[in-house]
Amino acid sequence: MKPLLTVEHLSKHYEGRRSLIERMTGVPHTVVRAVNDVSLTVAKGEILGLIGESGCGKSTLGRAILRLNEPNKGRVVFDGTDVTALAPLALKTMRRRMQIIFQDPYASLNPRRTVAEIVGLPLKLHHLASGEEARAVTARIVERVGLKANQLDRYPHQFSGGQRQRIGIARALVSNPEFIVCDEPVSALDVSIQAQIIALLLELKREMGLTYLFISHDISVIGYLADRVAVMYLGEIVEMGPVDDVLANPRHPYTQSLLSAVPEIEPRGRKARVRLKGDLPSPLQPPSGCKFHTRCPLAIDICRTLAPVSEDVGPGHQAACHRLAEGVSLMSESGT
Amino acid sequence: MSALLEVRGLRTVFHTRAGEVWAVDGVDVEVRRGECLGIVGESGSGKSVTFASVMGLVRSPGRVAEGQIVFEGRDLRALSAREMRAVRGKEIAMTMQDALTALNPALTVGEQIREALEAHDETLPARGQARRAAIRAKSVEMLGLVGIPSAESRLRQYPHEFSGGMRQRIMIAIALACRPKLLIADEPTTALDVTIQAQVLELITDIRARLGMSVVLITHDLGVVAEHCDRVMVMYAGQVVESGPTEDVIASPRHPYTRGLLASIPRPGLRGQPIKPIEGQVPDLIGMPPQCRFYSRCPLRRDACLAPVAMRPAGEGRSARCVLLDEVPA
Ligand SMILES: Nc1ncnc2c1ncn2[C@@H]1O[C@H](COP(=O)(O)OP(=O)(O)OP(=O)(O)O)[C@@H](O)[C@H]1O
Ligand SMILES: Nc1ncnc2c1ncn2[C@@H]1O[C@H](COP(=O)(O)OP(=O)(O)OP(=O)(O)O)[C@@H](O)[C@H]1O
Ligand code: SF4
Ligand code: SF4
Ligand SMILES: [Mg+2]
Ligand SMILES: [Mg+2]
Numbered sequence: 001m002k003p004l005l006t007v008e009h010l011s012k013h014y015e016g017r018r019s020l021i022e023r024m025t026g027v028p029h030t031v032v033r034a035v036n037d038v039s040l041t042v043a044k045g046e047i048l049g050l051i052g053e054s055g056c057g058k059s060t061l062g063r064a065i066l067r068l069n070e071p072n073k074g075r076v077v078f079d080g081t082d083v084t085a086l087a088p089l090a091l092k093t094m095r096r097r098m099q100i101i102f103q104d105p106y107a108s109l110n111p112r113r114t115v116a117e118i119v120g121l122p123l124k125l126h127h128l129a130s131g132e133e134a135r136a137v138t139a140r141i142v143e144r145v146g147l148k149a150n151q152l153d154r155y156p157h158q159f160s161g162g163q164r165q166r167i168g169i170a171r172a173l174v175s176n177p178e179f180i181v182c183d184e185p186v187s188a189l190d191v192s193i194q195a196q197i198i199a200l201l202l203e204l205k206r207e208m209g210l211t212y213l214f215i216s217h218d219i220s221v222i223g224y225l226a227d228r229v230a231v232m233y234l235g236e237i238v239e240m241g242p243v244d245d246v247l248a249n250p251r252h253p254y255t256q257s258l259l260s261a262v263p264e265i266e267p268r269g270r271k272a273r274v275r276l277k278g279d280l281p282s283p284l285q286p287p288s289g290c291k292f293h294t295r296c297p298l299a300i301d302i303c304r305t306l307a308p309v310s311e312d313v314g315p316g317h318q319a320a321c322h323r324l325a326e327g328v329s330l331m332s333e334s335g336t
Numbered sequence: 337m338s339a340l341l342e343v344r345g346l347r348t349v350f351h352t353r354a355g356e357v358w359a360v361d362g363v364d365v366e367v368r369r370g371e372c373l374g375i376v377g378e379s380g381s382g383k384s385v386t387f388a389s390v391m392g393l394v395r396s397p398g399r400v401a402e403g404q405i406v407f408e409g410r411d412l413r414a415l416s417a418r419e420m421r422a423v424r425g426k427e428i429a430m431t432m433q434d435a436l437t438a439l440n441p442a443l444t445v446g447e448q449i450r451e452a453l454e455a456h457d458e459t460l461p462a463r464g465q466a467r468r469a470a471i472r473a474k475s476v477e478m479l480g481l482v483g484i485p486s487a488e489s490r491l492r493q494y495p496h497e498f499s500g501g502m503r504q505r506i507m508i509a510i511a512l513a514c515r516p517k518l519l520i521a522d523e524p525t526t527a528l529d530v531t532i533q534a535q536v537l538e539l540i541t542d543i544r545a546r547l548g549m550s551v552v553l554i555t556h557d558l559g560v561v562a563e564h565c566d567r568v569m570v571m572y573a574g575q576v577v578e579s580g581p582t583e584d585v586i587a588s589p590r591h592p593y594t595r596g597l598l599a600s601i602p603r604p605g606l607r608g609q610p611i612k613p614i615e616g617q618v619p620d621l622i623g624m625p626p627q628c629r630f631y632s633r634c635p636l637r638r639d640a641c642l643a644p645v646a647m648r649p650a651g652e653g654r655s656a657r658c659v660l661l662d663e664v665p666a
Contacts, residue, residue, distance in 0.1 A: 053529035160617055190378040191556055195600035195613035202610075217529065220559075223604030224611070247604055261534035263559030265586060265601070273538070276531050279499040 003041035004211050005065070005179060010038045010074035012057075012064045016284065032283045034060040036235040037074070042179070047205070047212045049226030049243060051219055051258070053280060057235040058215045059103060062181040065213070066098050067091060078179065096126045099172040103184040103215075105164035109156040115142065115167055116152040122175040138174065145170045145200060162193035166200070173204065182214045186221070198225065219262050223247050228316070231255045234283060234291040237310075241317030251319040254292050256330040274330045290322065297330060298323055340518055340550050341367040341390065341428075346403035348382075348389045355622040359385040359398070361574040364647070367518060372544060372551040374565030374582065376558060378618055381571040383554045384433060387520045391430050392420040408517070426456040429511035430520040431504075433554075434527070438507060439495040445506055446491030449475045449513055456514040478509040482539055501532035505539065512543060519544075520552045525560070537564055558601065562586055567653075570594050573619055573629040576647065580654030590656040593630045628658070636660060 016030035034057040042048045050058050064071040067083060076083040083094060099122075102108035109118055120138045123129045129137050139149040145166040156164055165185060172180055182201065186194040202225060205212060216222050222229055223243060230240040231252065239252040250256045257274040276295045281287055287294045293303040302322055310320040348360040360382045367373050375383050389400045392412065405412040412423065424430075432438035440448060450471050453460065457474070461467045472491075479487035482505040495503055504524055511519055521540060525533035541564055544551050553565055561568050561582055569579040570591065578591040589595040596614040616633040628634070628641040640659045650656040 053531065162617065190618070191558075192378060192597060192600060192614040193617070195602065195611050196615070198602055199611055199613050219530070220601070220603040224602035224607055243604075244607075257531055261530040263534075263537075263557060263563045265559050265562045265598070265603070266605070267562070267583070273534060275538075276535070279501055279532065280529070 004044040004046075004079055005042040005213075006075075006077040007038060007040045007065060008075040008077070010061070010064055010071050010076065011036050012060050012069060012071050014060075030284050033235050033286060034283065035064055035071075038232075038235075038237055039074075040230055040237065040240065042211055042213060044178075044211055045209060046228065047214050047226045049222035049229040050213060050215045050232060051217060051222050051229060052232030053217060053258075055280065055283060056232045057283075058217075058232055059183050061232070062100065062183050062213060062215055066095070066100055066181060068100065092125070096122070096128075096175045097177050098179045098181075099175065099177040100181040100183060101165075101168050101172045101185045104188055105161050105168055106188070108168055109164060111156055114153050114155055115147070115170075118156070118167060119170045119174055122171065126175055128175060138170075141170045141174045142167075144204075145173070146196075160193075161189050162196060165189060165197055169197075169200065169204070173208070176208070177210070179211045179213075182212050184215050184217070187217070194221075201225075219247075219259060231258065234281065234286050236291060236320075238292065238321070239317075239319040240310075241314065241319075245314055245317050249314070250331070251313045251317070251324060251329075252292075252321050253296050253298050253323075253330050255319075257295075257297075260331070272331070290320075298328055338369065339366045340369045340408060341365065342404070342406045343386075343390060344404045344406075346386065346389055346405065347401045348385050348394055349399055349401050351397040351399075352622075357621045358624065359574055359621065360389060361624075363403075363571075363574075363576055365390075365569065365576075367550050367552060370544075370548055370550055371566045372541070372553055372564055374561035374568040375552060375554045375571060376556060376561055376568060377571030378556065380573075380618060380621070382574040383571055384522055386571070387430060387522065387552065387554065391424055391428060391520070392417075393424075393430075422456070425452060425511075425516070426514045427516055428518045428520065429514070429516040431507040431511045431522060431524055433523045439503060441495055444492050444494055445479075445498075446475055448506075449478060449491070449510055452510050452513040474513070478513050479506070481512070481543065482506070482509040483535070484509070499532075501528050501536060504528060504536050508536070508539065508543075512547070515547060516549060518550045518552070520554070522554045523556075524553070526555070526557075533560075540564070558586070558598070570597075573624070574621055575629060575657060577630065577658070578650070578654075578656040580650070581652075584651070584654060590650040590654065590661060591630075591658050592634050592636050592660075594656075596633075596635075 012035040014032040014034055038061055052058055063069045065076050078098060086094060116138055119142060120134050123134045123137060139152060142152060143149055147163060147166055186197050214226055226243045229243045229246050230237045233254050239246060239255045250259055257276050260274040278295050281294055289305045290303040290308050293299040308320045308322045310318045313319050313324060343365040346360055346363045350357040350359055363386050377383050388394050390405055394400055453471050453474055460470050475491055476487040479490060484490055484502060484505060525536050540551060555561060565582050568582045568585050570577050572593050578585060578594045589598055600611050600613045602611055614633055619629060619632055626644045628645040631637050631641050645657050645659055647655045647657045648661045650661050
């Protein structure tokens with residue numbers, strides 16, 4: 001099947017700020033390689049989960065795909081169109097079809113605009129509807145996400161976190177998009193409210209035939225709803241594949257340690273724990289070679305100098321590690 | 337087994353412009369010697385305020401209005417501020433929800449551990465070089481205990497020079513500096529990544545076994561409770577709604593809220609099945625009517641639930657706050 005979205009060798013680097021003295025004395029720019037040479041595809045109607053620890057570059061990747069921040073390198077192709085090559089006006093038109101739901105429902109809504117204004121804005125931007133018609137469309141979508149039409153003229157601070165996330169979802173959906181980046185849409189919410197939002201997003205996907213890139217650091221959530229999953233570590237995808245396969249048979253040592261660290265409610269789901277040494281390295285000074293080598297219990301000499309390339313480890317399942325061929329695994333070492 | 341800490345009928349109120357917030361309303365807690373007790377519940381359900389009350393750390397506009405807090409046979413509410421300071425840190429220590437704001441940014445980590453030791457450790461030599469050396473040795477030992485390498489040089493660094501996981505471990509080191517009998521860890525891992533979370537939780541479990549202390553672990557993650565806690569207490573809107581041995585509560589929850597929570601947590605095992613979220617929202621604590629607090633969201637509500645509902649026994653070592661328990665099981 002032809003993918004709806006193709007990302008090829010995408011990189012996004014942030015330049016660190018230098019103080020005046022640093023500039024005068026010629027201290028070089030520090031560069032955060034937030035996203036480094038990432039390639040992936042998402043098929044129509046699919047949910048691709050993206051997991052990884054805080055700061056590994058998940059939001060940066062999601063935003064670079066939509067060009068909400070400009071990638072430095074690489075291509076994004078959406079439904080046959082090279083998004084990275086689009087001029088501003090064409091990009092604006094494309095945005096109607098590609099939307100995002102943000103991580104923080106408190107910070108992502110303008111506090112001075114009413115719900116009707118926030119949710120209706122994309123209609124105005126894309127000249128989809130105006131006046132009475134816009135209000136009717138807005139009311140319909142607001143009701144669909146579980147709010148009441150009589151709440152249209154209220155301001156964000158009058159809503160709870162879960163309700164605000166519903167407003168953010170309504171705003172993303174009102175222009176009738178095909179693809180949505182869901183950037184940790186439930187992380188900031190209470191447990192019982194998380195389930196409501198997840199159920200809503202799945203219903204909407206089914207009804208509207210949507211495709212999601214679903215970012216989360218919660219592997220249980222990804223295991224529940226994603227079709228495929230990509231695992232990110234320090235700006236790079238280290239493993240990607242069908243979600244059942246990756247969860248049952250993780251091949252990259254980082255994926256293995258991540259899965260073994262998830263606390264399980266059911267005792268039979270519990271795995272022997274892989275102990276990682278040390279903390280996440282600073283993205284300002286990423287390790288050489290394989291970026292995981294500073295924490296990897298399986299690291300050997302070559303890992304310190306040479307970055308592994310991604311290879312097939314099963315149907316549609318890839319991983320990047322020097323020791324895949326040897327079949328060594330952290331899971332078996334710790335005696336599951 | 338006798339209880340180390342016993343709290344009965346605790347009520348803590350905050351006076352706000354909008355009205356009185358009964359953040360903790362009739363809470364009983366029992367912490368046994370050597371056990372790990374998990375406290376779960378949604379944001380605002382009263383988890384932190386319950387234990388801030390135990391520690392005597394509720395400040396205006398808040399006030400502990402009623403209840404008994406008995407630690408090793410002593411009623412903590414009857415202690416003077418000075419006596420309470422001695423209990424805090426030395427016998428009961430609490431690590432705060434937010435490690436960055438709880439540590440003093442202007443003091444090095446070494447200075448903060450020294451403060452804790454100076455305040456409470458009577459085994460230190462009285463003064464001079466010997467005292468300084470003993471403090472130093474203990475500090476290095478504490479950082480080593482929580483897995484921070486090169487402790488000698490790390491003692492001279494400030495909190496912002498450490499990662500989130502390390503700061504959380506430093507807080508634990510400070511809390512443990514005086515070998516308390518009870519450690520209250522308030523969301524020690526919520527802001528941390530899972531691999532770091534696993535390290536911190538294992539550390540707590542490990543030290544508990546080694547020092548034989550009791551631990552109260554406040555969290556909203558039932559997985560964390562399932563793996564680390566002997567017993568669990570579920571809070572909702574300022575009250576305990578269910579408590580009991582962790583395995584039993586998870587295997588057969590008795591309160592509709594606990595049941596709903598367990599049924600709605602997305603996990604790989606539920607793939608392809610719709611999750612059934614608990615509808616509605618947490619009620620506003622201001623002007624709560626005297627009824628079951630879960631009433632507005634409960635799929636099983638009935639008229640009997642409109643009167644105050646007390647905790648009832650719910651099987652071996654278990655209790656729950658629900659009228660359904662009065663029905664004779666079929
Ligand atoms: N505007 C920016 N300027 C400079 N650096 C940035 C900027 N935005 C993000 N970064 C850095 O890029 C890296 C990736 O950040 P990003 O927000 O994409 O991570 P994330 O995986 O979404 O993390 P989280 O799970 O915490 O949301 C981090 O090191 C971050 O500090
Ligand atoms: N200083 C304060 N003034 C007014 N109300 C307060 C104050 N501190 C806490 N509260 C109220 O007490 C209630 C319980 O708060 P508490 O911090 O114990 O919740 P929690 O269960 O620890 O939540 P979380 O999971 O978010 O940490 C909340 O409704 C809160 O609004
Ligand atoms: S390449 Fe080496 S360091 Fe990297 S994950 Fe594989 S074994 Fe570990
Ligand atoms: S007391 Fe009634 S409303 Fe409350 S949880 Fe039980 S059945 Fe539901
Ligand atoms: Mg992010
Ligand atoms: Mg709290």
